[in-house]
Amino acid sequence: AGGIAGPDLRLLLEQAQARATAQALEELQPLTQALAGDLDLDSVVRTILDHAIRLARAERGALFLGDSRGARLRPALARNVAGEELKELSRVSLTILRQAAAGQFILTYDALHDPLFREAPSVRAQNIRMVACLPLRAAGRTLGVVYFDGPRETTSLTEQVRRALELLAGIAAAAIENARLHGRVLLQNKRLREQLDTPDPFGALVTIDPGMLELLRTAAQMARLDHHVLVLGESGVGKEMLAQAIHRAGPRAKGPLVAHNCANVPPDLAEDLFFGHARGGFTGAHKPRGGLFQRAHRGVLFLDEIGELSIENQAKLLRVVDDGVVRPVGSDRDIQVDVRIIAATSRDLSREVRAGRCLEALYFRICVLLLRVPPLRERDGDIPVLAKHFLEKHAASAMPAGERRFTPEALAYMRTLPWPGNVRTLETLVRRVLALQPPGAVGVPEVRRQLDDLLGATPFSGAEPAHIGASGAPRLRARSGGAGSYSPREQEALRVRVSEALRRSSGNKTGAARLLGCHRNTLQRWLRELDGAD
Known part of the structure; x- marks a missing residue:
């Protein structure tokens, strides 16, 4: 007869929840102040984890962030959790993620007997009792999970603390999303600045001719492939400029570009020029010297007018192209070289092959990719x-x-x-x-x-x-x-x-x-x- 009526009970509960929420918001005031204007993801993660551990009066904690699809959690920061234990938690977090995706606040006061946690060696080794996993969600996506635990059997979270943690999760998710968005904007700006600062590799080749523009598009595609290139064209059409552009646009852009005109190679000095010499390799060779291939190692060797080389020197060049090794004059050992060759000629090499003035094997090795530069007329x-x-x-x-x-x-x-x-x-x-x-x-x-x-x-x-x-x-x-x-x-x-x-x-x-x-x-x-x- 003296009981409280239903509506009065509901009112009291609502008032209690309101007081808990107000107290929780008061608890979170330092967090909101710390996160205000902070767009650095690492700093945001530290602030969130430290406040969560403090609120829950836990002894350890870790914050896991999901990838762009939210399909996998990776540890972003841990407090008082050793490396091996963090790996265990990462494995456990796969299960947590599936539950957290539904927005579930996972909490247990008996981790030793909880199917979700009892298999973790650290739970048994450190007598972990209380374990909580707080999902961080924004716009229907799971951004991450805050994990914290404690060994005390009596550890429990009051309604006020639970409410504060739930509010913390919402604030934390928004802060993480903002920091990530800011990071993406910074990265995009950096890339745009790099694009503006880095000139078009083919920009030096001035043209409005449709055929030439198509050639440059093809060359840009070829540049990304790490194959040898043969450039055909009359003298003065810009074959070397094209080779320089291919080098700048290719995977070896940070490596050297070494250029030489084969028309200026005396037949008896070709080996020394291409492969270098050892000390004492010939009269006057007082110290070793690397050849063109050694200088172009991990880069590009541009051989202009390759059609001017004698058959004998073409054969020596073929061995390097085939095997990737050079033997300096006077040396008894081979040196491995990694070189992309861009060769150029004003001759019709296929006709030179038929006339016996160019080795067929060399021709087919260097013309994996072929470009013909039209004359100005x-x-x-x-x-x-x-x-x-x-x-x-x-x-x-x-x-x-x-x-x-x-x-x-x-x-x-x-x-x-x-x-x-x-x-x-x-x-x-x-x-x-x-x-x-x-x-x-x-x-x-x-x-x-x-x-x-x-x-x-x-x-x-x-x-x-x-x-x-x-x-x-x-x-x-x-x-x-x-x-x-x-x-x-x-x-x-x-x-x-x-x-x-x-x-x-x-x-x-x-x-x-x-x-x-x-x-x-x-x-x-x-x-x-x-x-x-x-």
Whole structure:
């Protein structure tokens, strides 16, 4: 009769829970203050574990963090737990994780008889009684588990402490998530800074030509593979620059890049150059010296104009490519070398193989990956871009100082030339213009004069300035008497340009005229004049 009514009992319970929560929040005030603004994951983990152990009045503890998928727990920090015991707890934590994933606060006061913990040797060895595992969850995911234990049989957690630990779990999970997010942002920023600080390995190869851009994409893919590369192309197209880019973009970027032109290798000195020599290996060899392969160990060896090597020296090179060992001149022992070879040649090596001037075995060893760099005349759209690039690159060397620029007519004329020496010749032309031409516009006469001085009387440039029509196409000055009155050098210059345009357009006159920047009728007139001059 004197009992408390149901509603009054519920009210008292709610009030008690509210008081417990208020007291728990008061207990957690130092934790929230310590975590405020702390975005360092290691520091956050230390703060959480130390507060959990203090709240529970436990003697030991460990905090386990899950991986990105929450599928596995790994120890992040432990207090008073030895290394072997931590391994045991890591094994136990796999079971804990499955229960913690459901948000279950695991607590036992009799670990010696609890199926979850009794198999752990440390529980028996240290007479562990109270064990608690507190799941740390955020957004429906388990981020980790706080483990703590104690040997006292009487150890128990009051309702207030349990409530405080549950609140701690929520605060801790949010702090860990924030710290991890901050860490990911820092890592992403670091990577972005590295990308900005690290130039594109292929950025030095200036081009807008679709075929050349595709070649660079292929080269970038090849760079990641640790295979030998053969680069084919005429002199001056940029084979060495391409090799440098492949090295920078490849797995051996931190290793050396050693370059040598095989055209400059005297046949009787090739072994010493490639493989080095031992002390006393020959007269005058007072100390040992490593060869190109030893210097390029764990890096890249760029062999330019490899097609110029004699058959005998190719055979010596083949042994290194096959076996990965070199024997210095005068030595009786082999040296292991780990080298990626990038070879280049302006020769058609497959034709050289058929002619017996190149070893077939060596050819197939070094052309695992093959790149063909087109000559400048086949990508004439790059000429204006490269000319501008070289003007900017070498502007500091201009004498006198001041801006130089090629006129549209000069650029159109330059696009019709066959460019022996390719990009190298174009760069040299630009450097001559900067050194010898006054600031201002550089027209066709100036270009032709510089090319004449640079290359001499060759079909490349012609001797007398040609007129350039509005379209930018070359137009020979007419003289009385028809085609025969053109100078022989003018005729030859025009013949080269017309022949190249017809070759590139597969004999299509309309296409050739488009390449030359003239009307089809003009091209036909030139062809008649050239035929009449023969």
